[in-house]
Amino acid sequence: MDVFLKGFFSWLPNVQLVHFLIVSAILFSLGMYGIVTRKNAILVLMGLELVLNAANINFIAFSRYGGLNLDGQVAAIFVIILAAAEAAIALAIVLNIYHRFQTVNIDEVSNLKE
Amino acid sequence: MSHDLLIQLSIATLLLPLLGFALLIFFGKRLPRQGDWLETGSISISLVFALIVMVQKLTLYPDQTLTLNFTWVDFQNVPGIGPLKIVLGFSVDNLAAIMTAVVALVSTAVHFFSIGYMHDDVRYSRYFAFLGFFSFSMLMIVLADNLFLLYVGWELVGISSYLLIGHWYERKSASDAAIKAFVVNRIGDVGFFIGINILYATFHTFGLKEIFEGIHSGTLPYGSEGWLTAAGVLIFCGAVGKSAQFPLHVWLPDAMEGPTPVSALIHAATMVAAGVYLLARTFPVMTAEALTIIAYVGAITAFISATIAIAQNDIKKVLAYSTISQLGYMVMALGVGAYTAGFFHLVTHAMFKAGLFLGSGSVIYALHQVLHHQGDHQTDAQDIRNMGGLKAKMPVTFWTFLMYTLAISGMPLTSGFLSKDEILAGTLAFNGLTGHVFIPIVGFLVAGLTAFYMFRLVILTFLGEHKDAHRLEHIHESPLVLTVPLIVLAALCFFVFFSFNPFSAASGWVAHAIVRPESVVPVSVAASTAETFEEALHHAHIPAMLMSLLAAGLGIVAAFSVYYWKKISADAVAARLRFVHVFLLNKWGFDDLYNNVVVGGTHVFTAVLRWFDDTIVDGLVNGSGSVTKLTSFVSGRFDAQAVDGLVNLTAYVSGASGLILRKFQTGKVQTYIVFAVMGVMIFYFVFRLF
Amino acid sequence: MQLFDIVFYAFALITIVSGFVVVFSRNIIYSAFSLLFTFFGVAGLYVLLHADFLAVTQVLIYVGGILVLLLFGIMLTNRAVNVEIKTGTLHAVPALILAAVVAGTLSGLFYSTWSDEGTPASTLQTTTRTLGELLMTSYLLPFEVASVVLLVALIGAAWTSRRSRKI
Numbered sequence: 001m002d003v004f005l006k007g008f009f010s011w012l013p014n015v016q017l018v019h020f021l022i023v024s025a026i027l028f029s030l031g032m033y034g035i036v037t038r039k040n041a042i043l044v045l046m047g048l049e050l051v052l053n054a055a056n057i058n059f060i061a062f063s064r065y066g067g068l069n070l071d072g073q074v075a076a077i078f079v080i081i082l083a084a085a086e087a088a089i090a091l092a093i094v095l096n097i098y099h100r101f102q103t104v105n106i107d108e109v110s111n112l113k114e
Numbered sequence: 115m116s117h118d119l120l121i122q123l124s125i126a127t128l129l130l131p132l133l134g135f136a137l138l139i140f141f142g143k144r145l146p147r148q149g150d151w152l153e154t155g156s157i158s159i160s161l162v163f164a165l166i167v168m169v170q171k172l173t174l175y176p177d178q179t180l181t182l183n184f185t186w187v188d189f190q191n192v193p194g195i196g197p198l199k200i201v202l203g204f205s206v207d208n209l210a211a212i213m214t215a216v217v218a219l220v221s222t223a224v225h226f227f228s229i230g231y232m233h234d235d236v237r238y239s240r241y242f243a244f245l246g247f248f249s250f251s252m253l254m255i256v257l258a259d260n261l262f263l264l265y266v267g268w269e270l271v272g273i274s275s276y277l278l279i280g281h282w283y284e285r286k287s288a289s290d291a292a293i294k295a296f297v298v299n300r301i302g303d304v305g306f307f308i309g310i311n312i313l314y315a316t317f318h319t320f321g322l323k324e325i326f327e328g329i330h331s332g333t334l335p336y337g338s339e340g341w342l343t344a345a346g347v348l349i350f351c352g353a354v355g356k357s358a359q360f361p362l363h364v365w366l367p368d369a370m371e372g373p374t375p376v377s378a379l380i381h382a383a384t385m386v387a388a389g390v391y392l393l394a395r396t397f398p399v400m401t402a403e404a405l406t407i408i409a410y411v412g413a414i415t416a417f418i419s420a421t422i423a424i425a426q427n428d429i430k431k432v433l434a435y436s437t438i439s440q441l442g443y444m445v446m447a448l449g450v451g452a453y454t455a456g457f458f459h460l461v462t463h464a465m466f467k468a469g470l471f472l473g474s475g476s477v478i479y480a481l482h483q484v485l486h487h488q489g490d491h492q493t494d495a496q497d498i499r500n501m502g503g504l505k506a507k508m509p510v511t512f513w514t515f516l517m518y519t520l521a522i523s524g525m526p527l528t529s530g531f532l533s534k535d536e537i538l539a540g541t542l543a544f545n546g547l548t549g550h551v552f553i554p555i556v557g558f559l560v561a562g563l564t565a566f567y568m569f570r571l572v573i574l575t576f577l578g579e580h581k582d583a584h585r586l587e588h589i590h591e592s593p594l595v596l597t598v599p600l601i602v603l604a605a606l607c608f609f610v611f612f613s614f615n616p617f618s619a620a621s622g623w624v625a626h627a628i629v630r631p632e633s634v635v636p637v638s639v640a641a642s643t644a645e646t647f648e649e650a651l652h653h654a655h656i657p658a659m660l661m662s663l664l665a666a667g668l669g670i671v672a673a674f675s676v677y678y679w680k681k682i683s684a685d686a687v688a689a690r691l692r693f694v695h696v697f698l699l700n701k702w703g704f705d706d707l708y709n710n711v712v713v714g715g716t717h718v719f720t721a722v723l724r725w726f727d728d729t730i731v732d733g734l735v736n737g738s739g740s741v742t743k744l745t746s747f748v749s750g751r752f753d754a755q756a757v758d759g760l761v762n763l764t765a766y767v768s769g770a771s772g773l774i775l776r777k778f779q780t781g782k783v784q785t786y787i788v789f790a791v792m793g794v795m796i797f798y799f800v801f802r803l804f
Numbered sequence: 805m806q807l808f809d810i811v812f813y814a815f816a817l818i819t820i821v822s823g824f825v826v827v828f829s830r831n832i833i834y835s836a837f838s839l840l841f842t843f844f845g846v847a848g849l850y851v852l853l854h855a856d857f858l859a860v861t862q863v864l865i866y867v868g869g870i871l872v873l874l875l876f877g878i879m880l881t882n883r884a885v886n887v888e889i890k891t892g893t894l895h896a897v898p899a900l901i902l903a904a905v906v907a908g909t910l911s912g913l914f915y916s917t918w919s920d921e922g923t924p925a926s927t928l929q930t931t932t933r934t935l936g937e938l939l940m941t942s943y944l945l946p947f948e949v950a951s952v953v954l955l956v957a958l959i960g961a962a963w964t965s966r967r968s969r970k971i
Contacts, residue, residue: 012809013806013809014809015808015809015812015813017918018914018915018918019812019816020849020853021910021911021914021918022911022914022915023816023819023820023849025906025907025910025911025914026820026823026907026911027819027820027823027842028906028907028910029903029904029906029907029910030820030823030824030826030827030903031823031827032787032791032899032902032903032906033827033899033900033902033903034826034827035784035787036784036785036787036788036791036895036899036902036903037784037827037895037896037899038784038827040832041881042832042874042877042878042881043832043835044784045874045877046826046835046836046839046874047826047827049839049866049870049874050823050826050827050839050842053842053843053846053866056846056858056862057846057849057850060849060850060853060855060858061853063853063855064853064854064855066918070931070934070935070938071938073855073857073858073931073935074935074938074939074942074943076855076858077858077861077935077939078943078946078950080858080861080862080865080866081950081953081954082950082953083865083866083870084865084866084869084870084954084957085953085954085956085957086957087869087870087873087874088873088957088958088961089957089960089961089964091873091874091876091877091961092960092961092962092964092965093964094877094881095877095880095881095964095965096964096965098880098881104881104882106782106783106784107782110781110782784895785895788895788898788899788902791902791906792902795902795905795906795909798909798913799909
């Protein structure tokens with residue numbers, strides 16, 4: 001226990017690639033939890049944004065530390081672009097759903113089930 | 115006449131009564147007078163043929179045998195047995211020719227007698243049909259040249275006897291007697307059958323001539339003389355049954371339940387003589403031991419039945435026991451080797467015994483008429499104590515009856531005298547040759563007893579006083595159709611028909627015709643040869659004659675003194691010797707013995723079998739039924755629960771797993787995402803570990 | 805502990821805590837605004853990673869565009885008048901476990917693979933120019949395609965949300 005803590009704390013100061021990656025991992029799993037758990041469509045989209053952001057962090061971290069030069073950043077740019085486009089479309093769809101079903105609770109929007 | 119014609123006439127003699135039988139059985143009721151003329155006519159024609167054949171045979175071909183053979187079956191190879199060929203045929207030798215004539219004659223007489231006696235009978239045509247059937251069967255026995263046909267005829271006369279004894283089958287006693295006759299006969303027939311088969315197994319043929327030749331050439335059954343004796347004794351068994359010898363004599367007295375003409379024909383003259391005839395036919399295969407056994411059986415039979423006869427009160431019963439006794443005489447004669455004498459006695463006995471029965475029938479008929487007229491249905495018309503003094507009223511019956519009685523007693527000038535004398539001489543000769551003194555002693559004793567009881571019968575029936583004088587008034591002689599046969603038979607009891615010498619038959623045609631055949635048995639076991647026997651016989655002739663006359667005379671005197679002159683009271687003797695009297699009256703207890711042992715034993719056996727059947731067999735059947743039920747129940751349960759259960763389980767498992775798996779399909783994307791990510795994680799870990 | 809590390813941990817904390825709030829909050833508005841802070845945190849992390857252009861782009865587009873859009877969506881799709889908009893969760897436990905597992909797995913994976921990456925010597929330089937050049941040369945096609953996508957998205961979104969629609 002003592003050794004473990006000492007190891008853990010010795011690992012903290014010198015921030016390197018792995019720290020960023022771990023942050024991205026946490027963010028990713030949070031986002032995934034949000035997607036999977038939330039009933040409201042908008043909140044699912046928020047979770048999705050979290051996931052995409054986590055991926056971006058990953059890309060950029062590798063771009064800086066991992067020898068990708070700026071390719072990672074380019075990738076991140078495209079991710080942002082596409083996230084934006086997708087958010088627009090998604091919202092349009094959500095609005096349509098709201099118009100149709102009077103609710104955005106994706107639980108209740110289940111006409112295709114069975 | 116040629117051979118062929120004579121043989122064909124014999125066969126015609128055989129078949130005519132059969133034809134009559136066939137016609138009467140089917141059309142009898144529709145014919146006028148129910149067809150009695152048809153049957154009587156056919157038997158009369160048979161008689162004519164038989165006489166022609168006999169005369170022609172004895173004069174033209176005295177030393178030959180006329181035969182007719184045909185192959186009945188000829189299987190080349192029966193699996194397990196080998197070649198099977200049965201050749202059947204008929205043969206006429208002197209013995210057969212005379213016997214045929216005797217049978218036809220007595221049968222014809224009985225037919226005529228029956229026309230009157232059975233006048234208003236309820237089954238008139240059937241009676242005549244069966245008479246014809248009997249005649250056919252008897253003639254088949256006589257004319258057969260092989261044991262197969264002989265046995266067939268043997269059984270057929272058994273059936274005829276059964277049918278005729280039970281003619282009045284409404285009476286239980288009659289149907290019982292018929293069954294008794296048939297069953298007791300059958301017992302003897304079993305032995306006969308085994309004997310035939312022993313011979314067949316050895317010689318593969320039924321023909322008598324071939325069997326004789328076979329034995330003569332040295333082949334013995336199973337290679338031993340003991341078996342040959344056994345075969346002979348077994349064949350004798352058949353005669354024991356059919357001819358009512360001890361111990362199978364019990365059926366004959368009961369057979370008197372049948373109509374009196376039937377008793378005359380079957381149980382006096384012909385069927386019972388078939389046994390003697392059989393012995394005469396198979397005489398060559400008998401070894402000395404077999405013949406000795408035969409002689410003793412005959413002697414014992416003669417003695418027992420004679421003693422029973424002196425105590426009986428029914429006229430027909432007396433005659434029945436007399437028949438048994440005389441048959442014993444004949445068998446004894448053949449046993450001692452007096453072949454000619456035995457057969458001769460058969461012929462003469464046929465005449466006078468038939469006559470005695472028909473005469474008694476005449477008496478019974480007359481008494482019946484009177485009793486019926488008086489409305490008396492209680493008094494027994496056959497009981498001699500109800501008779502007496504009939505001489506005046508029924509003269510013809512009386513005189514003929516007297517003639518028969520003289521013949522049976524062996525009085526001079528009768529045919530019976532000749533034949534009985536020969537037999538007794540034969541027994542003396544036998545004694546001289548072999549030392550068996552029992553036989554002649556019994557022979558003479560029985561001669562005396564015979565005279566005694568026969569004259570007792572005559573005295574009580576015809577002489578003396580009738581109890582009811584009023585009844586006596588109304589008795590009259592029987593019609594012609596009844597008396598003519600009586601006269602004919604009485605005439606034949608005179609000696610002249612058989613020999614011109616009243617004291618010896620040796621020169622008669624019978625003696626010339628019937629010659630004792632040479633035994634084919636190996637010399638070591640053969641009885642004395644014919645020549646030796648003739649020699650002894652010759653010497654014994656005069657002593658036998660004298661002693662038989664003495665014995666008969668004593669018997670007659672005793673009878674008269676007891677019953678006519680009443681010097682000695684029969685009742686007093688009976689009272690003094692009460693035990694003996696009852697014993698004799700009860701037929702030496704044979705019927706009781708057989709009843710308890712045989713019939714009772716069979717009942718016990720039946721009860722055991724029935725228990726077995728009910729408990730064990732039925733138990734097994736029920737048990738198997740129960741087992742089947744149980745098995746099917748178990749199987750059913752198994753099917754319902756296990757098999758169906760399995761099927762249901764499968765369905766249930768499918769349903770349950772479906773229900774479970776259905777939960778995965780929530781329709782929510784998020785669930786699917788969870789599963790997808792979970793899958794990725796699992797993949798990662800699996801690959802990491804391996 | 806250098807300044808770099810402290811700043812890093814600060815922004816990381818902001819990001820992660822906001823993320824938690826986004827995901828675990830019952831109130832949509834709270835989630836939305838936490839998302840704002842998350843985006844800012846991420847932008848800060850970008851800066852630390854020498855991705856200046858991206859940091860600004862992130863703020864501009866994500867916060868200014870997407871978040872506003874989300875807020876519009878929230879407002880338009882909820883009939884509530886007040887700010888308190890509640891919402892429920894869906895099979896939380898399995899997802900929680902799964903999230904923990906995923907986080908743990910990924911972290912472990914990252915740690916085991918790249919824990920020894922050093923820090924490259926770098927010169928601080930603006931990336932804008934370089935990115936622009938890359939977009940116009942190496943990544944021209946993706947760039948064009950991305951613009952087409954944007955166009956399509958624009959048309960599609962406009963078309964999909966038009967009012968006159970018979971249901």
